[in-house]
Amino acid sequence: MAEPLTAPVPVTLPPPPPTDFMTADQWETLWAILDGVLPSIAPASAVTDKDTQIAIPDDEFNGLIDKVRSSLDGAPSRDEIAEFLAFRPSEHPAFRQDCIRGLGISPARAKLAGVLGTLGTHAGSLLLTGYWSPITQQPTNAREAIIKSWTTSRLSTFRALAKSMVALAGKANSTTNPYLHKISGYPDVPKDWKPAEGYDYVFLQVPPAAAGKEDDVHEITTDVVIVGSGPGGGVCAKNLAEAGHEVLVVDKGYHFHPTYLPMPQSAGLEYLFDHSGAYVSEDTSISMTSGSCWGGGGSVNWSVCFKLQDYVRKEWADEGLPLFASAEFDECMDRVWDFIGAGSEAIRHNFSNNKLLDGCKKLGWHAGVAPQNTANKEHYCGHCHLGCGLGEKMGPAQAWLPAAAEAGADFMEGFTVEKVLFDEDGVTAIGVQGSWLSRDEQGGLHKGIGDRTQRKVVIKAKKVILSAGTFWSPVILMKSGVENPQLGRNLHLHPVNFLMAVNRQEIRPWEGGIITSWSGEFENLDGKGHGVKLEPLCMMPYMAFSLQSWSSGLDTKLFTMRYRHINNFISLARDRDSGRVFVDPETGEPRIEYSPSDFDRENNLEGVIGLAKIAYVGGATEIRAHIYGLPPFIPNASEQAKHVQDKDPEFTDAAFGKWLQHLRTLGNKPPVSAFGSAHQMGTCRMSASNESGVVDERGSVWGKKNLYVADSSVFPSASGVNPMVTVMSIADWISRGVSKEL
Template identity: 45%
Template structure:
């Protein structure tokens, strides 16, 4: 094991050189950046305007009023000069903003690039501009004030096309600004890593290397495993320790703790499927899926919940009795013991809101077990990789154990297809073939123009093939390999999540501390059949929290973003009943997800949002945003004073936004309420009215969007060949010697973060594969 490296920050990873000229014309880029400039422009006092075409002016009185409001809302407000400097920032003048925007465009699919290009071209014509803006003047030539008004009109249009079009630009501008603006980071205090950063010990992997050449390189093994994530890593340890010769391949690369956590730009480039920008076909669901050495276990949030009894029974009722057996329970316990799963995580403010708020409301909430070996792990950056190495995911625990037992590894290996025995026509899997891409001479990845980078066709011959590429990629590999089972790629579950965020009258710094250390389970069985929602805290990185924060005007959004350090982020995560599918993009083969949350599942998500709002309110939130189109934020009109059983922190918001109307002018710490105000709890008439609006509006709009970090079910396990893709032991129904061992085999949604379930199933499948190999050896 390597000794810790004494560093104050992770080693930065350079991004590949980005070439944007092949995508859009100069005119299209100008139109795009004209829109982004109107969303987050430079805002200056009218007497200080230096560029009237590219600055949005406000009066000195407006600026002073905005600053006073900011001071009332923040415990640590910036100075007036710093405040004006922040408003003055113009993102499109920042080369990092421009480059990151172009990189985001470069990473989307060919079809989406084409669609966006058409829109940009149309907006730059007289007729197109007339339809979109009401003026014959091309959009990029209109004034900043007019462009802001146009964007506001799109937001309020009845025809869904316009607000949905606008939202794509809003999200792009906000996310990129929050990632690249140094002054925002300075004022908010946000850092991508902890103040006392010190990298943990990383395992010294020795990946197989191949010389340059045009001929196919051949490797042999007992078992080849495609994927190094939670399923593949467990299989590797079990099979190697059982004495089998194992090769694990992954299209992703390994990054040691000294390079983690990564910046958002690097994490998107190196750690996530689709560069972190995956969306469903209808764009209703944004997805995050790990695509690196260690897979999802490298970027998940440490949550280690075991599969619940009602789901185990549901799966057993489908003829899969293993899930109610002691063997399955032993497997989950064995998994948890190896990773040191405990409840020792220290909750930060966001997670305390769930625990304490649930207690006050009579709901059930509990600590969420963490796979951190008993360490407190007070870190909010694991979505970008765990620099402390305390999170005992695949690359820290399972794969090192497999290596020590003799497993061999190949990173950067994109598998084309599974090979079958063609000589006998038996349909028996005998290996895989794909393309291996080297690192450059400096050990960097994705640097196609660097010296030393080359590609080589590699074939791995094996007695057994285990596919563990994840729910999005495993079915695509089976299809590319010629399998015809109609269930392949179908039965996709996503655990879609809807979000709420809130501000509190405290200096929270919510990005510090474990992301997910508590969970409320009172709403997990809303239909009596195990479908419902869990309430959880979520990632607090600004580009994840605020990219969906409502935009009503440029000034409003910039002011709201300043309150980031006093915000908390929550999700209502549904165990979805209804499904979608995944298939290959015809242009480049990447996974395409066709999934729209059903009305049934949206209703459950809405119940969860209402519950989260109550948790936030009872814990003293001063403003609550539902992110539901058409629903304004709730602003608390009066402070709530601490009281046993009902007590919440003193807080008031005087900004006057939202359904609650203008503030009452109560100053910080002023207990200007009577006993009835204290006793009413969540029965505040203003809050009740806002909840009614929330419920009435609902999540039925096509503009409603959801997040997803769990994908399951596309190679479903079944008791009969006609009902799924793999049998009860993970063997593909259509082929001998071919297995799937990842979350794609789940018979339905797990209802909990899927890591432990995934690993326990992989453990079971791997043990069965080992027994099968032993039987063959005995016969020989």
């Protein structure tokens, strides 16, 4: 009899990609830069190599340790703190591998290689660093000084380079630092974890091609092929299968039973997310996260359920889409709401969510509870970003797709669709073509193609529904020869800025529901429905520390040690302005051109100021906005205590008001400021005419037959709310229409 599980089943990472996209000298230059971002720091008496360590006078070093220990509940020992400060991430193999994984798939890697090559020459070094000797020949303290000079440069190119290097180092350090768990108390396994039940999926398997006929195509026939298993694809699959149609759902991602969840950060980013956890826009202004596993974004989102707000519904209806003002759409939303068990009755707020609610109350601002798709279970889990090990989140993999399977739907994991196939008329869709990659013989995903079956597959179908997401659905259509000037455009991302607050007590911010509260105080700043919502942020280490601003290696390490006392908030904009998705000519994958506009970033900034005020009245001991050049604000506790209900602390605490003015002056202009996004919308927008969009009100691609899109890419503009319920509601409408046509 097998021993009961006490932790999630581990998964093995694949080997990192080849490093030949940069030379050995360029790699050494990169490691030298990252050494300046996160240097080894030690007391002067313990320094053994002045070139690789930054020395701090013993008295000062001991004072720092005393200060750290006095500010933390359950503080680490003096030796543990000293070990953490002395650790040199740039020499750690796991740190380097993480950087290689990220850069290996970056479209900007050739540009970075060029910069690193220039830095490796004497003339280039003098131009970019002020030193004649290249950075690889400089001691660590000089390397840190170079990064500092970049962060304060008058040239945005240098500031953007520093931001990129800090983000690369911060993400790799957060996922691989061997001392971080001990120093912070963060566990990969949630407290009281136990194995949960999940649906026992059966996935179609394709036999290997016969010897000598490796190019033979395997063919499958069905009524409807649905590309993507996320919120849109899951709803379509259930509705169409229950209506009696033969349905096949395919996804390039793979399924992971709840017993594998949540994953450690590195594994989760590799197997649960697209592009190893993050896309970065062409100008590096914004980092975007998108799910890519069985269940799609619905498997890694944070359970938040919002119905589309009335003013957005009216906006879309006024654009010639009466669906959104109709009783039929009300019925779609209600069906979805009931099926996923959305509600707020069982919510227990954690520290961060309570702080948002309490802060808004003290300021006299709007605040509300964010319903969850957890069937009225408490779901006190802060790890859902890396998969729901509790099996309580009623996403596609737990709700819609099992219902579809019970109604007879078939499934394929590991199937990457390359293009839609059309009949001889070039108009009528008749299926899809792509490549299937099996698991290995042990069910793993880390081995190379030689240990797995890869096969070209054609799926013939009467109807094709793309639910591949805002990045991939337009790319598939482009690669299929669909021509429409709006295709890939109108990309909305709900760009977010961040604010961190340090608290007196230990709060263990990775525990409890991620977003169970929100504020709409600033959601309509222009009178036309554009503004920001204020919400807590997921506190996985890499999310907490990848995008923070940087002033020195010591400050970064000291701040990281306070992780257990920190919470993080976001100012999330309903963006008015947009970008586009296009196809990478080398890889065939999506690339993103998007930079937050002046209009949208100003809205974001108002939200950050609002969050700072919430943190202030909530008693934070330190407030940090992720804006380069802005020092943290350290409130005067006696001034904080004087706060009066409904008063604005900007005008009652002169020091705080001065800091906020400095924040406004610096602004948050891209590409230097840190923007993130977890919502993507609009690249196949629904429209009243083929001149203004890609699909009609039925989700049918303009100018084509039997081809539909049912995901967030069809949003006519930004939804302004977490998009899951809206995606599902639109997919409910579209799939019911497809069923009637069949």
